[in-house]
Amino acid sequence: MESEDDSSENDGIGCKTEEFKKLLQSEFAGVDSPPGRDSPGNLKAKPKVRSPPHSSSKWSKVCLYLSVVFVILLVLSYAAFELVKHAIPPPTPDSKTESFASRFCRISSWSSESLSSNSSESAECSSFRPKSNWNVAFDNTSSQSPIRFVDVNCDGILDVIVGITLEKNSMNSLPLSDCLSYDSKEAIPRGGCHGAILALDGTTGNELWRRYASHEVYAIQCEIDVNDDGDTDCLIAGYAATLAALDRHTGKAVWQIDSTLALINENWGFYTPQITSDIDGDDIGDVIITHSGDPTHETERGVGLLLLLSGKTGQPISAMPMPDQRETYESPIVHVGRNGKSRILIGSGGETINGSLWAVDFDEFVKFGISRGGGGVTAAAAAAKSIRRLVQGTRNRGAMNPPLLVDLTQDGVLDIVVALFDGRLEALDGNDFELLWRAEFRDCETYALPGIGRYTNDTVPDIMAIYNKGVYPIYLETTVAIVDGKTGEIVYERIAKTTREETFVSSSILAVKMIGSLDAFVYWNLANETGTKREQPVQFRLKHGKTEVVLFEDMAGRTEVLDNVVEKTDILMVGGSGIVHAKNDNKFDVVYKSTYRTHKLSTQDPDEDLGHIQLRIHSQSITTNCLLAPPNGQPWLNYMGTFGTSRYT
Secondary structure (H helix, E strand, C coil), rough: CCCCCCCCCCCCCCCCCCHHHHHHHHHHHHCCCCCCCCCCCCCCCCCCCCCCCCHHHHHHHHHHHHHHHHHHHHHHHHHHHHHHHHHHCCCCCCCCCCCCCCHHHHHCCCCHHHCCCCCCEEECCCEEEEEEEEEEEEEECCCCCCEEEEECCCCCCCCEEEEEEEECCCCCCCCCHHHCCEEEECCCCCCCCCEEEECCCCCCCCCEEEEEEEECEEEEEEECCCCCCCCCCCEEEEEECCCEEEEECCEEEEECCCCCCCCCCCCCCEECCCEEECCCCCHHHHHHHEEECCCCCCCCCCCCEEEEEEECCCCCEEEEEECCCCCCCCEEEECCCCCEEEEEECCCCCCCCCCHHHHHEHHHHHCCCCCCCCCCHHHHHHHHHHEEEEEEEECCCCCCCCCCCECCCCCCCEEEEEEEEEEEEECCCCCCCCCCEEEEECEEEECCCCCCCCCCCCCEEEHHHHHHHEEEEEEEEEEEECCCCCCCCEEEEEEEEHHHHHHHHCCCCCEEEEEECCEEEEEEEEECCCCCCCEEEEEEEEEECCCEEEEEEECCEEEEEEEEEEEEEEEEEEEEEEECCCCCCEEEEEEEEEEEEEEEECCCCCECCCEEEEEEEEEEEEEEEECCCCCHHHHCCCCCCCCCEEEEC
16 A cells, blocks of 8 residues: 655654644645635626616515525535435445555544534444454464554554563563664574564554563553654553663664663563653653562562653653552553643552552652652652542552543543452542542452443443452453443443353453444453353453444363364463544454463373464454544543543543
8 A cells, every 4th residue: 555655765764644644634624615706816897787777676585585495405405415324324345445544644634523422312333344354373472562553664554563472481581772672583592582562564464573672561652752753652661670662663762761770670560651741841742650560579569659751761850659658550640630730640559459549749749859869769759738549449459450531520621430459440520539429349350441432322421341250360250331421320231150260351441432323342251151161252342232243252261182182272361452443434443462372282192282372463344334433533442542541532
């Protein structure tokens, strides 16, 4: 496919997509009508002609009435045409058309002002037809990262960015800078690099570039231009102080964290970063991120840190410890109140360590600064007036999922929804942080970030959540529930019993916004129907009102005997999915991944295991008979929302 900008070169210089989008927006924003008969440039001077004196006013009134009637009929005809056009689905795109979305001009040329879905009554779409685009597999590889979309090769099509773990590497690793210096064309030292970041072509799934990392990469944020070339780049984060900024076109590191700094612990991880305004005055947005979690200790894992880093260099600007001296695994989220005051929402605690959701005054946090004495942060950093506890965990469980920001009260201020690890789903008013409602899933836990979309017939978005009953890592059942965003009432619930204790759902939920219709939730779950005691289908599903579609299904615990070899396949983990909607039509693309462990036992030598781990990534196109909201009117197509900010706007 030809690029939108034929003058661009795919040499890593950059395709200037931000400027390109602005240019296209201006091009489509106000196209003047061509000069016609009534335009001043086409009028010729005509001599004045005196009208005859007889009954001219009478005929003028008749002509005026006829003109008004004609205009009314014309308007009614156009309205009828629009109704028919939206009632009949657009034709199914030809198979030769690009399967994975999307030219930037089509993304930029539609305004959210065209959305008019405020009716309390919404129709349901009756058809969702999946079609496979491509499938790729990577041996000895797994993945816990989200899937992000950027145009890597400047062809106008969004490509896939994903983090992976290289299972065969040992615990010993090379420094991050050394691993980042290798690409897919070079052989890395044996056991030297545990993880990598991949860029896959959005049209074919072919690998565009690969950059290695010391350890697993499980967090990605691609909404910052770190090298000021006009295109957003990607921040990657993971275990053992893995944090770097990569040029999205080449994968080359612009900077990586200096793990020798007193503030940085080489055993701790970094979690999904957030981009803020330029604090240090270098014209590049800066980065808020958490640093915590020591896997070498079972209970005493240290006090987690909230860091502000330069987006241009990665150097620390400010830092503070968690207010309750706990660990943290949560991405910080920036919330803005009615008065314009910004607060950082951050959770503490873990699976077995109690914690809370906190609100930290953004301006005060910037002023905290960094203590140079041994890498600690002064107690003054946690001044009581600038920090507020919003929700406290129970049952020795913490706040591990990032909060969601969505206007439930319809007052123009984003409210807060948080899925706590102890089984509670709570909504807080964005003005005073008071409780709006609470839904409880008793004896349950969750790693899954909820999804936001319209399920009930009102204008308030609703919440889909997934909870697993039991205590990690042994769960007895998985519950998928939809909670009314206005009242907190559970309006839909589906429970799947777990026949295999190690099979549970931790994937986050996505949602596709429709025009004049309810939204469609896309998520992983266990099937209600079970096979044998050791087998259970795992499904990638779509729910739209009463309509439910299985997009993909595979069997956990499947066993086959082929050529004197017993092959048993387990699904280790599912999840990490993203949706692309390219243009104002009835089609969207979904990319999802799953990791399998295959055991192959020879019947001649039962002790010999010939199996391996494999990561599989799939791309599908979904065509429906409803019209989707425009691309920039789709807030929840990815983990933490379309842009990874956890904001439903």
